Amino acid sequence: MKKAKLQLITILMLVMGVMAGAAFAAQNSSKMKVQIPPAPELYATAPQPLTANQCGQCHPSLFGNIKDNGAKHRFDCQKCHSVIHAYSPRKNNYDAVMPKCGTCHDQPHGAKITACSTCHTNPHTPKAVAMNATLMNSCSQCHPGPQEQLLKFKSKHTKLACSKCHTAHGLKPSCFNCHKPHHTGQEVTTCNKCHSVHSPLQVTYTKDSPAVTCGSCHTKVFAKWQKTESKHAKVNCAFCHRDKHKFIPQCRECHPTPHPEGIIGKFPKCLTCHLDVHDLPVKPKKK
Numbered sequence: 001m002k003k004a005k006l007q008l009i010t011i012l013m014l015v016m017g018v019m020a021g022a023a024f025a026a027q028n029s030s031k032m033k034v035q036i037p038p039a040p041e042l043y044a045t046a047p048q049p050l051t052a053n054q055c056g057q058c059h060p061s062l063f064g065n066i067k068d069n070g071a072k073h074r075f076d077c078q079k080c081h082s083v084i085h086a087y088s089p090r091k092n093n094y095d096a097v098m099p100k101c102g103t104c105h106d107q108p109h110g111a112k113i114t115a116c117s118t119c120h121t122n123p124h125t126p127k128a129v130a131m132n133a134t135l136m137n138s139c140s141q142c143h144p145g146p147q148e149q150l151l152k153f154k155s156k157h158t159k160l161a162c163s164k165c166h167t168a169h170g171l172k173p174s175c176f177n178c179h180k181p182h183h184t185g186q187e188v189t190t191c192n193k194c195h196s197v198h199s200p201l202q203v204t205y206t207k208d209s210p211a212v213t214c215g216s217c218h219t220k221v222f223a224k225w226q227k228t229e230s231k232h233a234k235v236n237c238a239f240c241h242r243d244k245h246k247f248i249p250q251c252r253e254c255h256p257t258p259h260p261e262g263i264i265g266k267f268p269k270c271l272t273c274h275l276d277v278h279d280l281p282v283k284p285k286k287k
């Protein structure tokens, strides 16, 4: 009983609704006719091409890409996108309507490196290069120098992949990512005064390199030299062992004529008498 009543009410309401709607539509359509006069002035001038800023109103993230990281691609969108809004899934023409690098670029990396977008994954951020397998396998095609150095001067760095250190393209890692300093307080900026990272065992240095660095490994010599009463205490390690690690100087580079030639002829080795270059025997000072 209740069910039938409810149905009746629903039907009534539907009928009333339809009638009201029809009346409203009739009223409305009569108003429409008078309310839209032609506005030819809107069509008086030809439309201006959209500016990059206007494209950006609908494509804010791409606009942002170019604004922040577009580098030399920060020019008008339509210099690249000569055709826009022409993509149709039905025509399957996406690639056909998208800009081509080759329109403006020749082969900047030579004939072997093509397929631009495998590395330049986003044309709107051209310098952000993806660290993918293609890039990792071609470092030396663009940078032959480091590989040559690493192979010529074998060290434990030779066994590391470039990407082990260069974890992103262009990134230069700190030595401290993987190494401790020779002694506390040694700054990371000093490392490359002695080491070249692609030939780290070819140690070279200047005459004023601090003795404490040498002393971190040559502890005995360093301790002796620090305590010596001879004038060699004022001579820096790197002043004698100049330029290159393991270089041993001749006494006569600095003392050309210390004694008559007769004596030197008889005793060619200076240290026969002077015993220890790092701790020359000297006369005890009179007190």
Ligand code: HEC
Pocket: 052, 055, 056, 059, 062, 063, 066, 073, 075, 076, 077, 078, 079, 080, 081, 098, 099, 100, 101, 123, 124
């Ligand atoms: C240096 C050339 C270049 C410039 C400048 C450029 N684009 Fe593009 N754009 C491309 C290329 C190439 C593609 C195709 C990328 C792909 O294959 O996915 C593309 C794709 C697009 C796409 C579709 C793919 C997506 O990521 O949604 C939009 C939208 C787009 N660009 C908008 C813009 C706008 C807006 C601007 C200016 C603010 C702009 N582009 C500037 C080269 C450019």
Ligand code: HEC
Pocket: 050, 051, 052, 054, 055, 056, 057, 058, 059, 077, 078, 081, 083, 084, 085, 086, 087, 088, 097
């Ligand atoms: C009124 C909003 C609007 C404006 C302005 C606009 N676009 Fe689009 N654009 C869209 C929409 C919506 C799509 C389709 C959805 C998508 O791919 O994001 C699209 C798609 C695209 C595409 C990819 C598909 C295709 O058919 O090319 C490119 C490229 C593109 N726009 C470039 C531009 C450029 C360049 C400008 C400025 C000259 C621009 N758009 C201005 C709304 C707009």
Ligand code: HEC
Pocket: 070, 071, 072, 073, 079, 080, 099, 100, 101, 102, 103, 104, 105, 116, 117, 120, 123, 126, 127
């Ligand atoms: C409408 C022309 C045009 C198109 C298309 C174009 N470029 Fe460029 N691109 C330029 C200009 C102009 C420069 C700046 C001058 C130069 O370096 O040759 C540039 C510079 C670059 C740079 C260096 C950016 C910098 O700031 O040093 C890269 C990388 C680059 N383009 C990659 C691409 C790639 C990848 C494509 C295809 C996805 C592409 N370009 C498509 C015009 C274009």
Ligand code: HEC
Pocket: 101, 102, 105, 106, 107, 108, 109, 113, 114, 115, 116, 117, 118, 119, 120, 127, 129, 134, 135, 138, 169, 170
């Ligand atoms: C194997 C990866 C790779 C491929 C493939 C590649 N590039 Fe590059 N490209 C790079 C790297 C890495 C840079 C340096 C980016 C930087 O400055 O940090 C670069 C720089 C550029 C530059 C800047 C000019 C320069 O030499 O300094 C242009 C232009 C460029 N690429 C265009 C292209 C074009 C066009 C293609 C396709 C023919 C292409 N690239 C293919 C990796 C690649």
Ligand code: HEC
Pocket: 109, 113, 135, 136, 137, 138, 139, 140, 141, 142, 143, 162, 163, 166, 169, 170, 171, 172
């Ligand atoms: C397609 C060529 C190309 C490839 C491949 C390439 N680079 Fe580059 N790279 C460049 C260009 C161009 C520059 C910027 C110009 C310059 O400083 O030489 C650059 C810059 C660098 C820099 C910064 C140089 C500096 O002095 O600031 C480092 C580090 C670097 N690349 C390492 C690598 C490593 C590691 C790989 C492999 C994972 C690699 N590159 C692959 C072209 C390339």
Ligand code: HEC
Pocket: 139, 140, 143, 145, 146, 147, 150, 157, 160, 161, 162, 163, 164, 165, 166, 172, 173, 174, 175, 192, 197, 198
């Ligand atoms: C043990 C870590 C390490 C390895 C392995 C390594 N690099 Fe480097 N590379 C560095 C550091 C650190 C710098 C910065 C040096 C500086 O600032 O003097 C650098 C600088 C560079 C530079 C810019 C300066 C230059 O010397 O030209 C390029 C290019 C480069 N590396 C490419 C490569 C390539 C290619 C490989 C692989 C064949 C490689 N690197 C292997 C750590 C490494």
Ligand code: HEC
Pocket: 154, 155, 156, 157, 164, 165, 173, 174, 175, 176, 177, 178, 179, 191, 192, 195, 196, 197, 200, 201
């Ligand atoms: C990504 C890590 C990494 C970075 C960054 C790095 N190294 Fe190394 N380095 C190593 C590894 C791994 C070894 C081998 C260590 C071992 O076997 O004990 C090594 C060994 C060395 C050696 C000894 C080489 C040999 O054959 O005995 C020297 C010297 C060295 N590194 C100096 C440097 C300097 C200087 C820097 C900074 C310019 C640097 N390294 C940056 C990883 C790195």
Ligand code: HEC
Pocket: 175, 176, 179, 180, 181, 182, 186, 187, 188, 190, 191, 192, 193, 194, 195, 201, 203, 205, 209, 210, 213, 214, 245
């Ligand atoms: C005054 C020169 C000098 C400076 C500065 C210097 N080194 Fe060294 N380093 C050396 C010498 C010499 C060796 C020994 C090379 C050999 O065994 O032939 C060495 C060896 C190393 C080794 C391999 C042996 C070991 O101790 O494990 C590493 C790693 C190293 N240095 C890292 C660094 C780092 C990191 C810095 C910067 C904080 C640095 N060096 C600064 C001269 C220097």
Ligand code: HEC
Pocket: 182, 205, 209, 213, 214, 215, 216, 217, 218, 237, 238, 241, 245, 246, 247, 248
């Ligand atoms: C990281 C440790 C380390 C540092 C730092 C270091 N050396 Fe060495 N040095 C060595 C090693 C290892 C040898 C080889 C020892 C051998 O062959 O018995 C060596 C050898 C030498 C030799 C040659 C020894 C011989 O018998 O021919 C001299 C000279 C020398 N170092 C001077 C220096 C000076 C000067 C400095 C500071 C500028 C320095 N070293 C810094 C580790 C180091």
Ligand code: HEC
Pocket: 229, 230, 231, 232, 235, 239, 240, 249, 250, 251, 252, 253, 254, 255, 270, 271, 274, 277, 280, 282
């Ligand atoms: C790189 C230069 C250099 C080398 C190499 C060198 N010396 Fe000296 N030596 C000096 C200087 C500087 C003094 C201090 C001179 C002064 O103050 O009059 C000195 C002083 C001396 C003195 C005087 C010591 C004193 O305390 O009165 C003796 C002895 C001496 N050197 C012996 C040697 C011997 C032996 C060798 C080789 C094993 C040698 N030197 C290598 C630079 C050097």
Ligand code: HEC
Pocket: 211, 214, 215, 218, 221, 222, 225, 232, 235, 236, 237, 238, 240, 241, 248, 249, 250, 251, 271, 277, 278
């Ligand atoms: C006045 C010059 C001079 C100074 C200063 C000097 N050396 Fe030497 N060093 C020599 C000479 C010459 C030899 C070779 C001695 C020989 O033939 O027995 C030598 C040998 C060495 C050797 C290898 C033999 C050994 O005794 O282990 C080491 C290591 C060394 N020096 C490290 C140092 C260090 C570290 C310093 C600073 C603390 C230093 N030297 C300061 C001239 C100097």
Ligand code: HEC
Pocket: 251, 252, 255, 258, 259, 263, 264, 267, 268, 269, 270, 271, 272, 273, 274, 282, 283
């Ligand atoms: C036969 C032993 C002997 C030999 C060999 C010898 N010296 Fe001497 N040297 C001496 C004596 C003794 C002194 C004076 C010590 C003193 O006055 O304290 C001296 C003093 C010096 C002085 C200090 C001179 C001064 O005016 O204070 C220098 C520098 C020196 N020798 C360098 C050398 C050199 C370099 C050689 C090797 C070419 C050498 N000596 C070989 C015994 C020797």
